[in-house]
Amino acid sequence: MGTQTVTTDTLVEIEKRVLWLSTAIVDAANRRGDPSGLKVGGHQASSASMTTIMTSLWFEHLRAGDRVSVKPHASPVLHAINYLLGELDERYLSTLRAFGGLQSYPSRSKDPDPVDYSTGSVGIGATAPIWGALARRYVDTHFGGAGEGRQYSLVGDAELDEGAVWEAILDPMVGELGEVVWIVDLNRQSLDRVVPAIGAPRIEGMFSAAGWQVLTVKYGRLLHELFDRPGGDALRARIDTMQNAEYQRLLRCDADEVRTRLPDGHADLAELVAGLDDDTLLAAVRNLGGHDTAALRDAFSAIDDTRPTVILAYTVKGHGLATAGHPQNHGSILSADQVRELADAVGADPDDPWRRFDPESPAGEVVAGAAQRLHRDPVDDQPVPPLPTDIGRTPTGRATTQAALGRALLDLTREAPEAAGRVVTLCPDVSSSTNLGGWVNKVGVWSTAERKDWFDDDPETILHWRERPTGQHLELGIAEGNLVGALGELGATWSRWGRPVLPIGVLYDPFVERALEPWSFGIYAGGQSILVGTPSGVSLAPEGGAHQSVTTPSVGLEQPGCVTYEPAFAIDTEWTLLASLARLGRPDGTSAYLRLSTRPVDQTLAAVPADPAARERRRRQVVAGAYPLRRAAGTPALTIAVAGAPTTEALAAADRLAELGHDVDVVVVTSPGLLFDALQARAGRPARPQAEPWILESAFPARRAAPLVTLLDGHPHTLAFLAGVNRVPATHLGVHRFGQSGDLASVYAHHGLDADTVVAAGLDLL
Structure with a gap:
């Protein structure tokens, strides 16, 4: 099923409801509060700047096979849309940032409603659809069944400061991904301020240089109409060259102040402004393309699917809210009076905040049509073919x-x-x-x-x-x-x-x-x-x-x-x-x-058992986190636990200590993390499910407890917890300073990874 043509009036009605719901979701979270007194937070202004774009996208253009990454601070808009589409139960609308409720940012794994991409770490969620497109193509060429669809990123303009964004855009493979579409919410504000420079031309140039199609949606229909009147050229030039902060200040002015500030000495512009009534004038300075459904529709229809596309949509942060355009509106929350003013403006009822559209109304019919169009059937799972646990080779020689x-x-x-x-x-x-x-x-x-x-x-x-x-x-x-x-x-x-x-x-x-x-x-x-x-x-x-x-x-x-x-x-x-x-x-x-x-x-040092049962036992130990490579004939005087490359030094040190009359156990640690979790599980504490508590007694049996030397080519704290397995005195060897180039023996001696250091540490313990 393709896109859905919706009248502008109906889309605007749905947009107003989305604005209300997203604002009310944050408002409910903050009225709920946190018993500890912590601020609950939320981003009403950041959500408001995206409501037109997301309403237009979901209720007119998206198809079931499309995937969308939503900028982190617009998560309430996503939840509002999912609620209208019937994908989110009403009981969750008051649970934003509550334990077990709606997450602070969109999460595939934790949110109760459909989320295509987890976002929240700047730049990573923005670029994820690029790699999602790559993954879909790979799967489809190898196994089929990945379908078709665009991969959208809804990105705040401040997020483009993140270097990871440009690393992804410039990768040569990305230029072939015509299904990738980015929509930049160009509200020209970051968390603390209005961005001082006019950055859009630079952004356009950078995307163009990377081979992307660039579509700019700057002005809405009202401004375009005014541009065609006498004085309109001066109006366009004035807005085009106006610094961001000055433009944002206009948004906080009443009509008389706008008439004073906007002309800036241009007589024909002053005459044009003087001829506008107050409502038209105030609407005009807010009439940016990112809040105009017709302008957005034109941009979506112009997407070239043979190369990646970026749509730069000019918006107002806090559009439609009392905080619109204020430089400190990023985390601000509307007051109770402001919430009621918003309800009056958009036709909502604060006493019945989650009311849906009448199914028989034009808006209700559009919502129902979108829900049907965006429905996805459950995935047809294909299990991974069986994997061997042991190929059966026993390596020899040096490797x-x-x-x-x-x-x-x-x-x-x-x-x-x-x-x-x-x-x-x-x-x-x-x-x-x-x-x-x-x-x-x-x-x-x-x-x-x-x-x-x-x-x-x-x-x-x-x-x-x-x-x-x-x-x-x-x-x-x-x-x-x-x-x-x-x-x-x-x-x-x-x-x-x-x-x-x-x-x-x-x-x-x-x-x-x-x-x-x-x-x-x-x-x-x-x-x-x-x-x-x-x-x-x-x-x-x-x-x-x-x-x-x-x-x-x-x-x-x-x-x-x-x-x-x-x-x-x-x-x-x-x-x-x-x-x-x-x-x-x-x-x-x-x-x-x-x-x-x-x-x-030397691979013979591994002493892989020849007996099949003993070999399988060794394999299970390796996978569980550790195995005894050498056991002293009697009770050991010392245990050396080693991970990775310095195992050769551990064995050499054990030989020398034995010559001095000190029998040594040598345990090879393959996974410090699994051993730590095994220790946690043994104590009845939470641990990852892969932890195997039996490995502790297998590798470090209590009956063989002895002073411990740990050794690895990395920071020594990694294995320091092993002293707690049997509560023994211990010395921990490893790397804790910047290295030197040189031959291996010299470098190991410099860092204390050599056999001499291990022997000395063992003798000190003994």
Whole structure:
């Protein structure tokens, strides 16, 4: 079913009701109050600037397959529209920002009504539909069933200050996404002030330079009519060149003040203004395109679906409210008298605030038609094909955990081709340097159309860049925010269209922190994915001075909805990767972060059991968070718990301490976060569902409790909680300062990750 043609008068009537409902939702929340005395808050003015745009979009133009990201502070408008459409129960309208009620900002996972994109973190919600469009195309070319539809972003102009917005807009892949439409609420105010410069021409130029179609909706019908009268050219020039703050001040003036301020010495403009009655004059200075349904209709009909489009819609912050245009109206709340004045102006009843339209009225019929047009059938779920838990390989020789990632992905294509067909990898231009070259050669690079590889016949070319719609690797530009934005949306396809994919994003671990906020927000919004940071730590050695990562090992302790692994050996990488893939694409799923290394390690040190039952026990321990790699013959004098690359040093230190007469247990920690949660669960405290309390007794049995040395290539606090498992004295070794470039032995000695330091720490405890 296509768009719906609605009379302007009916749309205006619906818009007034949406304005009232969105304002009343915030008003009810603040009248409810918070028993602690905290301000409840809400954004009536920010909502009011969007009411015309959102009313026009939902009740005339949207189709069922379209998706919309709503700017955070306009969430009451979204709830008001959903209520009119029958998608939200009346009991929720008074629960904005209440526990269990409507969220402060739109949330896919927490709000009780339909929300296409979670927003609230500046720039991330705005760019999400770009990556949503990419994910829809990927799913449709591989599995079908993703349908069609535009991906809209409703963005406040102040949100364009966020650098992540421009990183996304400039990515070369985005220029092909003609279904992407941004509507910028150009109200020229930020949280604290009126934006001083006239920024629209600069914004237009930046979007145009990125290849976007730019549609500007500046003036409404009344102003265009006045522009055609004598003095109209002067009126247009005056408004066009007026500074934002001066224009905003006009909105706070009565008619006599406007007649004094507006002409600014132009006689013909003064004559035009003098001939207007008070109501017409005041309406004219507020008659911007973003509040004119006819102007918006023209813009929507002009969208070019062959490239991304941005509509710059000039608006008034607080349009229709007593606070309209005031520079401090961002978080202001209408008084009780102002609420009643608004009710009188829009035909609402404060004593019956949630009244719906009469179904037989023109507005009621339009609302019913929109509800039918926007109805979405439940998604047809497709489960992820079965994944193996163990491919069966036992690595030998020297290998790195980074190389093991590529090896495991290739093995998966042979052992479980259906499941491997769901895997999609993403990189910010680091495929070859993160050991994905073999995988990329095997599965190809995804593109909307097949492209010629001009180096395919070059005998010196190792990484073959074969772009085709069946490819399973996406290469984005060097912008970590773009990578994890796409990762989050690919990780949400299971819930959007019932077509799960298994997305793996690979980037340099030192840059994980740049990606953490948008990745975390993607997890919050329901995106399940695997983030791989490699290479990591000061084990980079020659590059360690510039590219070290210190705080990333604790991500798994702190990030909700995520399990972190730092494998020590290639087999650990395979097992944890397979376990992480198995948790994706399902309602109870979770994301994962793997921290890998380029340090070559002797794989025989892993001592993988040959007996199948013992091997499976080791695998379960690895996936649960830790395993005993070496046990002393009798009661140990010391335990060394190590994570990741320095496992070699831990084993060397254990050998030397044994020579000194001190038997040592060595425990390899693969997931600090899961161990911490196991400790919480053992104590009866809340923990993530993946926690396995049995792993504590398996890795750190009470009968073998001994003083503890912890060691990892990262901040030592990450493993410090392990001393509490059996309440033993402990020393914690790790990295807590900026690194140095150099050979590995020198770098480890500098940071105290070497065997000498571990031995000394053990002797001090003993």
